[in-house]
Amino acid sequence: MSVPASEPANGHAEPWQRVHPVSPLVRGWLAVVAIAFVYGQNTLSSSFGGEGPYPGEEFVDGGSLLVPVLIGSGILVLILLGFLGSWWFTKYQITDRHVNVNSGMIFRQQRQARIDRVQSIDIAQPLVARIFGLAELRFDVADSGSAAMSLSYIKLSEAHQLRNTILARAAGLKAAEAPQQSRTPGPEQGEPSEHGAGADRGVHAPDSAAAQLQAASEYVVATVPVGRLVGSLLLRPVTMFVVLGLAGLAYSMSAFDGFNPVYLIPAFLGLGGVLWNHINTGYNFKAATSADGLRLSYGLLDTRHQTVPPGRVQAIKVSAPFFWRRFGWYKVAVNVAGVGGAGAEDSAERSVLLPVGTYEDVLAVLSVVLPDPGTPAAREFFAAAINGSGDGHGFIVSPRRVRPLSPLAHRRQGYAVTDTALVARSGAFHRTTAIVPHERTQGIRLYQGPLARRFGVAELQLATIAGPVAPVVHQMDLDEARALFLAQSDRAAVARKKKDTNHWLEEA
Template structure:
């Protein structure tokens, strides 16, 4: 992705093949209004309020039938109309100078009136494309495309706004080219699973179809959905929510001891808590995960809706978590580290969630898409033991009993297991977590040992992946076991990377 000033895009690399000439297209004419409607409303409100207060703001009306002179009022209205015309002219010029182009190898977006700007993203580096619909855009039936590219910590480029149907078409076309399909327009429905075959998490087709035959305009198969009642219950049972509620109650009791206290003083704290709860509800409302040819498609949102795609092969790490108050209800959360999203902000955290709250069957269904080959013969039983089990069942290597004084509750659970395709790390006793790192996505390994760990003869093994909410860690291993795992996992990761093409994840045979 490049960002530089240029009157028209030109290919500067003489050694690379030149893209076939492709016509430029424009965004929807209403796009500038959708982006700037709030500024228009604010200007109109302030100007109108000042105008009305200038002419009709006298507290005592002037006696007699005389009215306010129409000339100054008419002049003020004309000035307001002129400002509105200038704003509309700016909107028109903004639309006129904004255009986009999709070539065989790049997505180009040109914008700017005085200062021209050209943005370019390489299609083979596109990780995913989100379709976002802010509230005003939904009213006009428009959507925004947000591109995530490799080595970018946030959205690399936005295309706003186009019709919703056109946005879906563009996403399918670009993702098809990013996947390496030579015929992106070839549609085909998503094949239903054939019973008795596959990994055991979710039975895939008996024989995979050629990539070009699948197409990325394929139909979707919903694998998990979040009911509203379950979402609200999960929000209320989160430890963070309980801490906020307890803190607010404690603050109210403490402040009530002072003379002159009024409940109104707690309004800022209450609004802060309500904002956090609303954000969780808005981002999890109507959440659906669907399997398609281009990976796992996520859709969610109450006021602002988003359609997000997690391509296969781009997931670097997976975390399944079970908070203490969720466990009796059998609820779990699934989050991932995905190339292109990165960062630690709220938006990046939200986009990294594959399942905000779901049952064990929902977890297996999601894992079947992002981890189609777990590398074990009985995945269902393996993950049941990995998430909720303890000890050495399912091939887990756990912490030695000598560290019981350090981890009296977790020492029987924390450990790791190796499959043919991934390393699985299990941690936590009250708040249980499971981290899954494909061998091919292991970017580095690190052994850590603090003073207490040295005293007990144990160490931690940390696995480095791309940035995200998952921080894989094998906790408190015996020193000899940890060093052996360190050396063997480095060899496994190197061998797996040699067999993986990280760009064309659906490439033609």
């Protein structure tokens, strides 16, 4: 007889837990405030309207005010009952294999995510949730896109503990049965606890193999000072072009029709919104390494704690915009299944491992998400990959005959192969370096346009999951591109057979 999916192998069903009782208020407080404002405004305007016995005096009908107050109180009671019902019918369960979430009072919804398909887990704290000390747990599951499952809201300490437990099981650590004394007396197995989230700690007791993971301390490898963050935003080419465009528009208006700053308000609001979004998501940015991967924390008003397991990273990109290179600043982004899809919420921000950092910060981040670079001289190799040009350190670059097509970039664009990854670099002004582990190569495409045929070159495109990284080896000699196409196909097949980076913490 097979064991049900909601039960561990020992036959004991894991208990169901409820979210925090304040969760419905945190989710729906804005709607409550809007309803109260509109209803109160209409009530006061109707009760205090009309003319009084003296000129200029408004008439106040105290009797007519009683009925709206009673109706408003009834509406408030109904809203509170709805919140109570929403809390009562929202429960979750963590097993060795699945994360189950049931919700809905009238329309019931049951969602299930396989733990071995969990790509990353975020702990998000909107401003109102921070006031109550609550957090939302967001699960990024492979191929889920914007439909990634979430658990909101639970205590912040509970969220951290759940994240560690789930990531430990997703990484391959085998769950051991919790000691019997760790389970508190409660309802029958399979029923939710009456005391809200975390009342029964049996499911959250540390696994014998996961205890070290949960207790492991974080080691900070990179931080982003506020001055560097603001400077990087001002030195972005888009920001500089918009500012120059607004200055040119203002000069034209003052020269012909007279300058009126009111016309520039929408443009300033748009630019300010973009800058604020980057500051809000990059403020107090910290990258730390731990046993379960790279932990990122950032946010000004809304804070987020994000964990990126190294075994889930599909591709890495290190970019250096032209105006950043004078200060030695770089940006690191990755493709992670379930995070960077077109419909995923905040996919651009959540795919960034380092918004702006130094070369040492880049190496520290790469050491976590790419622990084995496959080359003995990793520091010199990545220096050549990120900032170098020419055929040093094993790089093969475009032939000289493509100079008319790429007069500035032909000496830089090329590729190198290590024991564990393929590294492609490109760009003269905006330099980019793409890194794809061999086992993460999902497909290879050889492309040749009309001009490329004329010059006898071709492009090699590596297919990964959706995200900000699009690995391409530009304008290689046709014979060299064909040889790379066949060799990389073989390397990818062999690497997938030898290495399973999904269970990156699996015990012997």
